[in-house]
Amino acid sequence: MWHFFSPKIFYGEGALAALENINGKKCFIVTDNIIKELGFLKILTDILEKYGKEFSVFKDVIPDPHEEDVMKGKDECNKYKPDLIIALGGGSVMDTAKVIWAMYEYPNYTIDNINFNNPELFNFANKAKFIAIPSTSGTGSEATWAAIISQDVNNVWRKGSFAHESLVPTYAILDPVFPKGMPPKLTVDTAFDALSHALEGYISAWKNEFSNALIPKAIELIFKYLPIAYKDGDNLEARDYLHQAATMAGIAFSNSQVHIVHAMGHSFAAVFPTPHGSLVGLFLTYVLKYCLNAPGDTNESILLYSGLAKKLGWAKWEDDDKKSANKVVEKVIELQKLVNFTSNLKDLGIKREDFEEKLSTLIALCYQDPSGAMAPRSPTKDDFSRLYTYAYDGKDIDF
Ligand SMILES: [Fe+2]
Secondary structure (H helix, E strand, C coil): CCCCCCCEEEECCCHHHHHHHCCCCEEEEECCHHHHHCCHHHHHHHHHHHCCCEEEEECCCCCCCEHHHHHHHHHHHHHHCCCEEEEEECHHHHHHHHHHHHHHHCCCCCHHHCCCCCHHHHCCCCCCEEEEEECCCCCCHHHCCEEEEEEEECCEEEEEEEECHHHCCCEEEECCCCHHHCCHHHHHHHHHHHHHHHHHHCCCCCCCHHHHHHHHHHHHHHHHHHHHHHHCCCCHHHHHHHHHHHHHHHHHHHHHCCCHHHHHHHHHHHHCCCCHHHHHHHHHHHHHHHHHCCCCCCCHHHHHHHHHHHHCCCCCCCCCHHHHHHHHHHHHHHHHHHCCCCCCCHHHCCCHHHHHHHHHHHHHHHHHCHHHHHCCCCCCHHHHHHHHHHHHHCCCCCC
16 A cells, blocks of 8 residues: 545636635734745735635744744644634745644644654644645645754754654645745745755655656756746746646655755755755755666666656657666756756855865764655765765766
8 A cells, every 4th residue: 555645736826716715714824024025925814804714924934944933833823723724935934834733733742743653643634724825936845744843953953854644734825926026046946946856756765656647747847947937037827837846846755755865955954054945956966866876777766767858858768778867967957057056065155174074964964864764875974975075066976
């Protein structure tokens, strides 16, 4: 037996209107100050007022949320007693709201009670349904069953994944009116996060036929529409399709899992705070090459990426598998160049001495990150060290 989880999805221009027919009157909105300043919160509250719904707003979510900050939201939610929890924002907002949702259902929980071994969590969403409205096109959190929250572990803010299948949002509303406001750099970073979800999810240990069906379409849409949205942020068609692609990749990786790229990205961000998308998009090409270089001329990653490249028209059906598989990495590098994506750590402004001093901590954090467990090739400490070092210098992976 296997499983595949997904929220109910409303998408396209005007998708917010779906709120009219979702049962529930009292809404607890989780968001952040930027969303308020951009006027996005007002778009949502105007619609809620139009449909006669009441609301209370918690807008203090910070990027890469810390446990203590999430608890403030939980206390407000438990006082308000909503029957809908609405997350409007990026991954940090949606992840915060998921934990609030779980702790509203189970007020005595600590964050560590949210884990996939907790059978009580199968009895869930009795007090409130959860609606995720992403404002960026990347994290896929609107479709996943995990919340990434940082905890203080020996003075390092380590990103922990708090996951249970019941945390998949009840609804995801993908309205392009929100990502339309993203500046070019954020558009690119978040799209590379989605691309990383898709490409990691395609070769991870939990890959399955449902995720493999969604991933090629998500990749096709990102390659087609990211360059358009990068140049013309107001292009609603590009925004709409990128938004759909991010959720497709989100559903796919939520069920198939990411691996080394995200383990390296989470670990690096814990030591050198950097936007998630710019890290995973950066590590992506190095890790993919490393997976393709696994022993054996026809390892599984080669066969899978060869098929993917052929499906996407990047290689001919008669082409050699290794060459076709490497085409996937070449196309990602091509896309990075097209949208001015920073492809090595040196150019991100990380000082070499700081990087070298923290390298052993980064490697240790990678082994503590649960994402790494699903990797198609298991990096040794030396592999992680070389992956980071090659990514620092922008050097081609040759191992
Ligand atoms: Fe991600």
